[in-house]
Amino acid sequence: MIAIYLLFILMLSVFVGFELIRKVPATLHTPLMSGANAISGITLIGALSMAGGESGQWATWLGAAAAFFATVNVVGGYMVTDRMLAMFKKR
Template sequence: MTAIYLLFILMLSIFVGFELIRKVPATLHTPLMSGANAISGITLIGALSLAGGESGQLATYLGALAAFLATINVVGGYLVTDRMLAMFKKK
C-alpha cells in the first residue's frame, strides 16, 4: 500500500517539476539552476551516507547509484551555469 503512495508522490512531483521549469523565464534560469545544484549537493550527501552505511546490500547499491547520478547532476549543472555566465562577460 505504501508503494502506491510513493509512486503517486513520484508522479506528482515529476508533473509539478515539469510545469514549474517550463514556465521559468530565461533571465531566471541561471539562479534557478544554482539553487538546483545546491539541492543536488544535499542529495549527494544523503546518497553517500546511504551508500556508506550498514543498511544492507541493496541499500548500499542504491546509495552508490544515487551518489553517481547526483554527482553527474551537480557537475553538469555547474558546467552549464559557468558557460551561461561566461556569455555575459565582456571580451
C-alpha cells in the same frame, strides 16, 4: 496500500514539477538549474551516507550509484553555469 500513496505522491510531484518548469521563461532556465545544483548537493550527501552505511549490500550499491549520478549532475550544472557567466564578462 502504502505503495498506492507513494505512487500518488510521485505522480503528483512529477506533474507539479513539470508545470512549474514549463512556466519559467527560457532566460531563467540556467539560473534555475544553478539553484537546483544545491539540491543535488543535498542528494549527494544523502547518497554518500547511504553508500557508507551498514544497511546492506543493495543499499550500498544503490547509494554508490546515486552518489555517482548526483556528482555528475552537480559538476555538469556548475560547468554550464560557469559558461553562462563567462558570456557576460567583458573581453
